[in-house]
Amino acid sequence: MNQHLLDVSCGKCYADLVVINGQIVNVFTGEIYSGGIAVSGEYIAAVGNIDYCIGPDTEIIDAQNNYLTPGFVDGHIHPESSNLSIRNFASAIQSHGTSTIMTDFHEIGVVSGLEGIKAILKEAEETSLNIYFIVPSHIPCAPSLETSAFHFNPETISQGLEDSQAAGISEISGFSIISRDGELLQAMDICADKKLSLQGHLAGISGTNLTTCIASGVAADHEAVSESEALERLRSGCHLMMREGSVAGNLRDCLKPIKKNHLDTSNTSIVTDDLHVCDAVSKGHLDSSIRIALAEGIDFVTAIQMVTINPSRMFHVEHQIGILAPGRRADINITSGPEDFRILSVISAGKLWMENNRILTHYSPAAHDSILLNTMHMKRPVTPEDFHIHVSEDIKRVQVIAMKTESCALITSPVKAWLNVKNGIVQCDIQQDILYIAQVERHGKNGQIGKAFMSGFQLKSGAIACSIGHDNHNVIVLGTNFEDMSLAVNRLNEIQGGQIVVNEGKILSEISYPVCGLLSDLPAEELAAEKEKANLAIQNMSGETTITVPFMVLSFVCLSVIPEYAVTDHGFIDVLQEKVIDPIIAFEK
């Protein structure tokens, strides 16, 4: 028991810090009223009339009649998608009012295992970002369809759940429940026994399949992409995480049934899932989503509840965070009002962290644990020939299924196209936007290369590659020619991972990701600038495409659990059939 906190709360001792002259957004009652907040150490000691807490040494922050909200909570985010190392990531989102994230560090786990995740959590301790660890449930995501460095079996998951920051298991695949994946069900039982939260990944799941997933204990899902999916989840007793991130933006659609049917909002929250560093810098984080919700006509307090008490209650941590109330962590945002919602100042774990948009606390760079470094283990350099897709030499044309993708959607759809064959090698078709795509195993396990065809990126020349390929993090490469593709992949191996743009034998842009081949050590603004440069280089190589964040979209093309197609080191994947298929479906001699 924190007796000093109790002493401050009752006026026996003075507060370390107070915020005065605020408009308190009380997410517990749904009210807004004038008042202040007194802080002792990392915790809130009192809220309301807190004059009695002010002593001679108390730091006084005048909110100047601005709003005071709890620090925001992102109930489902993968920090790795920002490509920022954790301290820079923390800084980036804290400056937008986020104080807590629920995250599985799944990507780190794929490359460096539970030990790697613990090393990242250790790095994060230097920051005041509050992290709940939601243990990844599916590493690898699809064991029979991809190669990862690590495998999380029920024992690993059980071990992860012992972590003091553990609050559940994440990304429980709906399809794996439906197919009665024994290891997954076992892990779910372990988690339920510990009274921790079962977080779903119910992409594309509806009807009786959804019923089965909820019956199995799944408490929340962040994969609703339409009005009907959102409504169905809520009616089924499934907490609706309305995703608004860099890859998928479903908030507006998810809000539709809520507005239309005047639904109870207490079982809804806003999450990001993935946040691109450029978006973090230019748009923000949950503050940006609140602006969208407000623009959609959601009441101010209701919108704030969706990023505070609602997720904290969902994870059973409302006694710790998500409410401006005594005993909770002193994570306080000073914000403007609903008309032009902005984070002005941030108090983080009791310390003034950002004042009038000026960050006061700068985190030192981490000396990364060795388990996080030197993780690129390709069996051998690739050659251009490695990317050939062969057919019999007498075939002139083949009809293929290519994956087509779009910006802000994880889903890939099929597009059929006829491609020419030269000397038994299927040729891409830049006119039709049917390009080569491949994934090269990089964990030193088997050196496999899976190949397929891709549409949507509109590259006219060159190749792009990166060492981030969900959820196995082998090297994914897209190109118009085999030479640029092999150059890109080999260079990534040399620099221990990253993202690269190659055109006609020249490297136009490269950003290295020394941490697990996933994370840069650049600060957010610098990394965003580098990425903008890379994107510009890609744009210069492209025709008209809707894909504005090509590397992020590229990394999702390997995701063998999101319909309809994927490419992994095993080959071209039919997600619903859960098997490798031949992209070639017909030929002409």
Place this chain on the structure above:
Amino acid sequence: MNQHLLDVSCGKCYADLVVINGQIVNVFTGEIYSGGIAVSGEYIAAVGNIDYCIGPDTEIIDAQNNYLTPGFVDGHIHPESSNLSIRNFASAIQSHGTSTIMTDFHEIGVVSGLEGIKAILKEAEETSLNIYFIVPSHIPCAPSLETSAFHFNPETISQGLEDSQAAGISEISGFSIISRDGELLQAMDICADKKLSLQGHLAGISGTNLTTCIASGVAADHEAVSESEALERLRSGCHLMMREGSVAGNLRDCLKPIKKNHLDTSNTSIVTDDLHVCDAVSKGHLDSSIRIALAEGIDFVTAIQMVTINPSRMFHVEHQIGILAPGRRADINITSGPEDFRILSVISAGKLWMENNRILTHYSPAAHDSILLNTMHMKRPVTPEDFHIHVSEDIKRVQVIAMKTESCALITSPVKAWLNVKNGIVQCDIQQDILYIAQVERHGKNGQIGKAFMSGFQLKSGAIACSIGHDNHNVIVLGTNFEDMSLAVNRLNEIQGGQIVVNEGKILSEISYPVCGLLSDLPAEELAAEKEKANLAIQNMSGETTITVPFMVLSFVCLSVIPEYAVTDHGFIDVLQEKVIDPIIAFEK
């Protein structure tokens, strides 16, 4: 994982039971719409369109367009207050739609310890009432002010929290937090470490004292008795349990700030605290409270949420109960609508338990564990002289503070009165309604007798006594003369506890409580009839009094944590000063 449940949910197997043609009250979304519910074993398999779950052997219940609600949850009730043994209690409240209770069995714990509580939980296993055990935090309630048979130290509480049904600790005394009771704070830390719920008992606590209690981690309180207390608790981030029971009825007052300020209701619930068997029989349980809430203008779904999802979410068990959704326990009420709200039929843990008000499942009487029996251990029979309050023989009159109590209020207030003295013995004054009251230790520890004066009961002759005296369960006796008082107490010792009415040397009514001296083995209706007879006997001995349930009010006069006064075996207690005081404050010679 319950794989058969999953098979039913997805249509691979048929349901055991379905309810069709219902109006589903969806407490998750706040909607009401037509649909059915499919049940597999004890659990809900599907909700909505469940035609696919109906097989040739499925039991079909036609709801005839009535409403389907989740079984009700009482987040704070002491079953012992009904004086029913647990199976009869279960039957009584299940017939009113209650499927789950959160309870500490504190009274059993006082008399028979944790082992006794476990014996009661074992008895309850025969029923389908769902019980979460909220470990009592304060046995004895006030160690320096009363004698109990057992003491729950942090080790006992920790042991209790290991129980599979444990969901928190209960009745955390606000005053003990404020006085920094070391054992209590230690128990709270143990509970918080286990991520279980800290349930407060914050009677009379407000202002900075309330702030301190919330800062210590208290998550809920059931002791708000006024509009301002209710508002203050909610604004402080404290779940508001609005009590509407046999002893205290605070629901209307608690609803006032909610209606006035349009507060978020998701952090409010309705609880009983104490439910008299006569009320259970004549009025009902939470169904009766819902009728009050509806009459107060609360929306139907909101009222249902207050006794379903809200308490279940408060206790972090919303994945198990409180929602009509797949995977939850199949506790379903078929009810009439808001105009004339009644429970028509009850499905309990998947079985049709009551059909059109006819109970189908009758529980067999329990063979009580020996730890629950023969618990009256008075050191010796009392004599009339034991109840004398002596002063010096030359004193003619004394001024005393008597406790005054009223029906439906736990609080006692002081009333000053002058009393005559005869031969150095202070005399009661029937005209002024200042009577003798005493508590006699009965756990075989010390044989102490505490004495004081009482107002409010208006007895004109005789005495009443019972072996229930919160929270120590010594024998409490109220009377107009010493002879009837001693007869009453000694007879209670002979019959192993109960309640008794004596007048002029004759026993007018006695009901025995063989279980811990607290619980009868009579079914609810029979016990209620016996109690009505006893009440009638008391009424015949009384003038005009507002006290309609004299034995229940009597049992609360010993509660040394509810202001302003109490009597225990230690003597007359000033609750706020936490000490024994002399009821005599002045004298005339």
